[in-house]
Amino acid sequence: MRSPELRLDIATVCLSGTLDDKLAAAAAAGFDGVEIFENDLLVSTWAPREIRARCGDLGLSIDLYQPFRDFEAVPPDVFEANLRRAERKFDVMQQLGADTMLVCSSVSPDAVDDDDLAAEQLHELASRAGERGIRIAYEALAWGRFVNTYEHSWRIVRRGDHPALGLCLDSFHVLSKGSDIAGIRVIPGAKIFFLQLADAPKLRMDVLQWSRHHRLFPGQGAFDLSTFVGTVAATGYAGPLSLEVFNDVFRQSDPARTAADAMRSLVILREDVSNTGPVQVRERMRVADLSTVSAPAGYAFVELAAPAPAGILAAMGFVHIGQHNTRPIQLWQQGDARVAVRAGVSERIGALGVATSEPLVAAQRAKRLLASGMSDVDYDDPAVTAPDGVGIVFVRPEGDWMADFTPPEPGMVVNTCGITGIDHISLTEPFDDFDQIALFYRAALGLEPEPEAEFAAPFGLIRSRSASDRDRRIRIALNVATLRRGHWAPAVLDPQHIAFTSDDVVTTAMAMRALGAPLLDIPGNYYDDLDARFALPPERLDLLRSYSLLYDRDEHGEFLHFYTHMLGSRVFFEVVQRIDGYAGYGVVNSPVRMAAHRQFRLANAPARE
Amino acid sequence: MRSPELRLDIATVCLSGTLDDKLAAAAAAGFDGVEIFENDLLVSTWAPREIRARCGDLGLSIDLYQPFRDFEAVPPDVFEANLRRAERKFDVMQQLGADTMLVCSSVSPDAVDDDDLAAEQLHELASRAGERGIRIAYEALAWGRFVNTYEHSWRIVRRGDHPALGLCLDSFHVLSKGSDIAGIRVIPGAKIFFLQLADAPKLRMDVLQWSRHHRLFPGQGAFDLSTFVGTVAATGYAGPLSLEVFNDVFRQSDPARTAADAMRSLVILREDVSNTGPVQVRERMRVADLSTVSAPAGYAFVELAAPAPAGILAAMGFVHIGQHNTRPIQLWQQGDARVAVRAGVSERIGALGVATSEPLVAAQRAKRLLASGMSDVDYDDPAVTAPDGVGIVFVRPEGDWMADFTPPEPGMVVNTCGITGIDHISLTEPFDDFDQIALFYRAALGLEPEPEAEFAAPFGLIRSRSASDRDRRIRIALNVATLRRGHWAPAVLDPQHIAFTSDDVVTTAMAMRALGAPLLDIPGNYYDDLDARFALPPERLDLLRSYSLLYDRDEHGEFLHFYTHMLGSRVFFEVVQRIDGYAGYGVVNSPVRMAAHRQFRLANAPARE
Secondary structure, eight states: OOOOOEEEEGGGSSSSSHHHHHHHHHHTOOEEEEEEEEHHHHHHHOOOOHHHHHHHHOOOOOEEEEEOOOOOOOHHHHHHHHHHHHHHHHHHHHTTTTOOOEEEEOOOOOOSHHHHHHHHHHEEEEEEETTTOOEEEEEEOTTSSSOOOHHHHHHHHHHHOOOOOEEEEEEEHHHHTOOOOGGGGGGOGGEEEEEEEOOOOOOBBBBHHHHHHHHHHTSSSSHHHHHHHHHHHHOOOOOOEEEEEOOGGGGGOOOOHHHHHHHHHHHHHHHHHHHHHHHHHHHHOOOOOOOOOOOEEEEEEEEOSSSSSSHHEEEEETTEEEEEESSEEEEEEETTTTEEESSSSSSEEEEEEEEHHHOOHHHHHHTTTTTEEEEOOOOOOOOOOTTTTTTEEEOOOOOOGGGGEOOSSOOOOOOOEEEEEEEEEEEEOOGHHHHHHHHHHHHTTTTTEOOOOOEEEETTTEEEEEEEOTTTTSSEEEEEOOOOOOOOSSSSSOOEEEEEEEEOHHHHHHHHHHHOOOOOOOOOOHHHHHHHHHHHHHHHHHHHHHTTTEEOOOOOOOOEEEBBBSSSSSEEEEEEEEEEOOOOGGGGGHHHHHHHHHHHHSSSOOOOO | OOOOOOOEEGGGGGGSSSSSHHHHHHTTTTOEEEEEEHHHHHHHSSSHHHHHHHHHHHEEEEEEEEEHHHHHOOOHHHHHHHHHHHHHHHHHHHHHHHHHHEEEEEOOOOOSSSSHHHHHHHHHHHHHHHHHTTTTEOOOOOOSSSSSSSSHHHHHHHOOOOOOOOEEEHHHHHHHTOGGGGGGGGGGGGGGGEEEOOOOOOOOOOOOHHHHHOOOOOSSSSSSSHHHHHHHHHHHSOOOOOOOOOTTTTTSSSSSHHHHHHHHHHHHHHHHHHHHHHHHHHHHHHTTTTOOOOEEEEEEEEEEEETTTTTHHTTTTTTEEEEEESSSEEEETTEEEEEEEEEESEEEEEEEEOOOOOOHHHHHHHHHHOEEEEEEOOOSOOOOOTTTEEEEEOOOOOOOOGGGGEOOOOOOOOOOOOEEEEEEEEEOGGGHHHHHHHHHHHHTTEEEOOOOOEEETTEEEEEEEEOOOSSSSSEEEEEESSSSOOOOOSSSSSEEEEEEEEHHHHHHHHHHHTTOOOOOOOOHHHHHHHHHHHHHHHHHHHHHTTTTTTEEEEOOEEEEEEOOOSSSSSEEEEEEEETTTSSOGGGHHHHHHHHHHHHHHHHHOOOOO
């Protein structure tokens, strides 16, 4: 059997705006069809026939009208009223040209716990629908009064036994209940009329609130959507993959951007299913032109723009090893850590130089994941721009990219302070794009997520999510303020930093202080607490205190680290030493660092050359 | 026994910033003391002795050091380490001059379920604390591993039997578990060392997340704090009432404002306890200078500033009945609805004229609730400014305030459209201040909360909370966008409206249309859905459709209403008819109204004269 072409849909409820905004955004992002959420239709000034025409113009089909609620297993008078209500909606659907209606399992106090009655009434509904060329897709809401598992909805559909009666499966309702999805394999694909996809974070809360506010696009949450989709597709289901995501942020964000993020999620999900799903579905899910990622070999360099950073870099033992042949970029190096300093733009980490054996393939992959081209091309190597605006330059590990740089005059003093390489970079992202940006970096660079942390900083909560490749050559830590509003929070906006590695952070700190590097002082209260918590040997604690080193410990080993002041108002450096495979980022110490940065800023002008 | 003076405290964790910000805010709001949250101390550059000195300068005592975690019911080696840890914290407390330490019930995997062991180890801790003049206040966390109810913590404290060992009661931990607080009455007041207060909304979610993110100040949530405080105070507890509120918004908002809101909450809570609490505590809780509220007699007028509203008011049948003698304010009237139109300021509802038999007393009460004076005094009557900037002018119901207005020349045409009065006013408030503003209006005007609604508007979620007096003379609906960020949402910012009453909204709409009033058209899809939902008689549905009337129904009766266009970009009018005691505000129709307003704005310039 030749598979029909895979269709990708999005529910209008995922997107902000009125129906015209939503349809335009869905079409622009390349979706094939939409689910029309009833309220979007109700408030529209377009009559159903006009909506149909508009969708036609945009190349969108209307694949589902939803939701129809509280229909089944009710007393005869309510049943009559519900049939009347359904007929009115069938009128609308025929004008829309929509052939499938979603019927959610009842939450009504009128309903009774009687599967036979539910099946009988759904059969009658399907008969009437069928006469008008409409199909009924019955869905078990996770909070349905009597029917709240897909197994139960399937029993009722089977008992209802009508060609126009089938199932709607929604990953949220199935996976939020922790249902065993193996049972899906006994459902004939032809009886699955519709497949709705949503991811979600693991939250222990009321499932209805969880569903209505916290759904995410695939890959952004904690659900195993790949296995779910593979299982459903293996039944022979040939309908659309349709995103139905209720999310407070998406409801009020630019729908064009949300739709593009949604499409990226589907691309990544399809790749996953095509790699690891049941054999018979892999080809169908394959994404054309999406090459496999090469494992990154590490950071070749990080490009930085900051107010006059040369003084700080020199005081940290870096050496100016070259000047770009055509651009105002200086290359500074110490050990394997290279910082490309760019003049004349606002303070930020501008680009990551990622070493990979196949730069061109890696860049093509990133573009297929909806990265834009690098807007301001300064490198001959393939480059893209991540959704947060950071450039990614893919270079060969052999370092031939360095041929672009002319070495400076000889005789320069080399103050090596023991920095050996780049451990990670840390970026602060806007809350509304945080999940998508994290997903992009993981998918584009082949990283795996690490445990998420949330902590109370002096000016509000910060969530931190990091990712790294298996060999820990590329680590990226992404941070987000879970709220940032109003004029109060005086802290720097969206800080970013580069963390360098050292094999002996004490010696490195000593050497840097001797060279006059602007290192951050940590208050004494912190060390009194370290003493209380860890009972470190007194001489070790004194060493930490003397050099303002921070300390953490995990189940693997220990972590020592220190920071510089801000270069201007947002970028700074860190030096870290990982002992015995410590895996974290010292997040527990972040509030101390933030308060110290602020204290310094209140007391002094930022450190400048 | 003479009661000691009541002390009011706040935990530093309630407030944003570093310790210096927090202490300054607490002192400025008039608190007597603070709980110092450990992390605030750790990140501070002030040594404990400096913090003590700073608090002394500010007139704040340090009444609690918190929290000390995971202490009790552990194996001997862990116990030794924990005692060492505690001694280090006692060192800090002695330098701070703090005499009470909060010890939370353990969540540690090291702990065992052994009350005797817990009591024995807490006894040892208390002995060591007692030698240094320190007391241990043991608190059952709602998510404590073995000890998670106040009854259980009390059994352990009693068994621990040491003068320096007592309880900390926290309203969140007690009330979130649904515990019966009657059991508090058997605890001797002298064994309650500390009382922490927090309110919270009713949420069905993991209790730890609920506690850490969603606590509120008293009166803002769903807990009965009045009974709780009355019960604790009746034991003879003589320590502070201390607010400990973990809230994501407060963590990042101006601490001076948060502290003032916190103090207002305590004032209102104390009034409630002093009115309804056990007799022996009433006098102690009494708030000096807070007079009882007079029941409002209704809206005397609403003051409105808008671009050239005279044309719309005239087209709605209002008559210009007078001109203010000294200010650029016109008075328009129809039935008992009066709108004071003010020239020359930005578009908004500027003030509410509230009729009351004791204007001066009502204004004094509002000021004691931390309303500021009315910044721009245009009325001779007592006036204040609510926290959202809306003025409240208290006037006598007899209408002598109208003497300020000179009637216009006679012979004016009176186009009465059947408006009889003002039903409610509706304001959109900023999210961060929503709970406090709602609490202020309720407390200042003697209103009772009505059920809260949340709905999906085209550009994001809206929460709506209304309040009214018992006789439904003053109704205020407050709305908030639960998220509003970024540049997308094109809707008007912070809309406000005045809803007038009519006894026959169909006739009113007809009359207004005949006069050319700019009434809002409602799309046909809405009426098709009304038909499906309510099966109204066809001729009635046609009437609604013809005049763009919206419809709702509740358990009491029916609601008919319609809207005007925006006067400028945020203010509009509504006309409502309540049939058979309908109690709501037609919130279900709000998305339709919002989409229609937007559609009109896209298609036309705003309606102006």
